[in-house]
Amino acid sequence: MSVNDDLPWIDPxxxxxxxxxxxxxxxxxxxxxxxxxxxxxxxxxxRNPVPEIGWSTLAGETHPQAAHWLGAFAQKEMTVxxxxxETFSLPPGASLLAGNAxxxxxxxxxxxxxxxxxxxxxxxxxxxxxxxEQWPSEAAHLPSVQTPEAMLAEAPRRLPESRRLAxxxxxxxxxxxxx
Numbered sequence: 096m097s098v099n100d101d102l103p104w105i106d107p108x109x110x111x112x113x114x115x116x117x118x119x120x121x122x123x124x125x126x127x128x129x130x131x132x133x134x135x136x137x138x139x140x141x142r143n144p145v146p147e148i149g150w151s152t153l154a155g156e157t158h159p160q161a162a163h164w165l166g167a168f169a170q171k172e173m174t175v176x177x178x179x180x181e182t183f184s185l186p187p188g189a190s191l192l193a194g195n196a197x198x199x200x201x202x203x204x205x206x207x208x209x210x211x212x213x214x215x216x217x218x219x220x221x222x223x224x225x226x227x228e229q230w231p232s233e234a235a236h237l238p239s240v241q242t243p244e245a246m247l248a249e250a251p252r253r254l255p256e257s258r259r260l261a262x263x264x265x266x267x268x269x270x271x272x273x274x
């Protein structure tokens with residue numbers, strides 16, 4: 096699905112995101128959630144030049160906001176799971192934290208509290224297996240980055256780094272809950 100689809104729940108969710116941001120309530124979004132954040136906060140969601148499905152490498156940015164959110168992952172490459180065909184623009188005032196050649200805007204932050212991601216740092220082996228089961232109906236017709244077999248085979252090697260990145264990002268996000 097897309098945030099640009101005519102679905103009855105999209106506008107209320109965007110309203111809720113805007114309200115939370117206006118009241119300094121931290122907002123966190125993965126993939127569709129990051130796209131909803133972008134749209135709600137003044138960005139746009141468009142088709143990505145190529146679908147990204149499977150494991151891919153991101154490059155962390157070098158500015159202080161990236162260092163704050165990414166910690167040791169700033170200015171480094173990191174491998175994350177992807178499953179998307181669209182991308183978001185940065186909402187006004189947001190900082191790009193990471194991107195790659197296939198999708199330039201992968202992670203953004205707005206202030207010290209709001210975090211939007213195109214990628215999936217939250218994956219578990221079970222989630223990957225479930226998504227791979229759906230690959231024939233969802234992604235087989237797309238020029239996929241990886242086959243389900245490759246995604247599953249790489250999971251044991253890739254998930255530890257992805258979990259460390261998730262711990263870093265979620266840890267910073269939780270700090271906004273305490274403020």
